[in-house]
Each structure stands twice: as structure tokens, then as C-alpha cells.
Amino acid sequence: MQSTYRDIIDSKISEWQSGIIKFEEQAGKATSDSKARLNTKMEQLRSKIETATVQLYELDEHENVGNTMETKGKIIEIFTSVDKEFIGHEGKTPFML
Template structure:
């Protein structure tokens, strides 16, 4: 099995984030008007954070070398975690229960 490059992993994560933004938009459409404005503002803020993270991730990918692979990986994971944490607030999946 061929391993993925950082670029492939980053592209997949960005696609996942875009789907998350669409999910927030769908939630906002169904929300009462009192909540809709807040949801749209939060979505816009999150979209800006994703755009900034995307730029940082692209730059990290371009700067990655054999010498700094581990450091680059750690920075990428930190960015992934920050955005994922913010997006998870809007995840409407049912938690796993025993």
C-alpha cells in the first residue's frame, strides 16, 4: 500500500472541514431566527479560521524536508486538532453508548 503524502492528507482534511461548514449552514437554515444569526456568525468565523489554517498547512507542506519531517508533522497535527475541536461542536452524530 502506497503511503499518503502530507499534501494528500491535508487535502482530505480540508475537504472534511468544508463538509463541516456545509453542515453548519444546514443547521442554520433549520434553526429559529434567533439562533440563525449566531450560527451564521460562528460559521463565518470558522470559515476564516479554516482559510488561515489552509494557508499555514500549504506552507508547512512546501517547507517540509527530511530533516524537519517530525516537526512538520507535529505542527500539522496541531492545526488539524484546533479546527477539528471547533467543528466538533456542531457534530450532530449520536454518541456511542453501551
């Protein structure tokens, strides 16, 4: 039986991986100073995503009727901690007339 949170976790991890790809695209277009900073940020994000992935799947495995709300809270906390790393680094499309 698939858990309640598995699809949500998989979707969020996929979203984060797409964000990393966008960072890579930005780094490819950046100056050397910006590129170095973006590369450092990407490595930090990759590490954080790997850690979060392990934690999320562990929480998912141990989720049961008795701890559903606690598990949900922890999952949201992990999602938020990684999501906030992407804020301010999203690709911005300039307004065109």
C-alpha cells in the same frame, strides 16, 4: 514529486468544508436567534479554515527530511485547533424506533 502530507491536508480541508455545509443546513432549519449565532460561528470557522489552509500548505512546501517530525507536529496542531471548533456542533440524528 508530491509531498508526504499533501493528500492528508487536502482530505482534512475537504472534511472541514463538509462541516461548514452541515452548519449551513442547520442554520437553514434554526430559529432566527440560533441562525444568527450559527452564521457568526460559520464565518469564524471559514476564517479559521482559510488561515489553517495557508499555514498547512506552507508547512507542506517547506517539509524536508530534516524537519519531517517537526512539520508533522505542527500539522497535527493545526488540524486539532480547527477540529475542536466543530465539536458540539455536529448534526445529531435522533434515535428512531
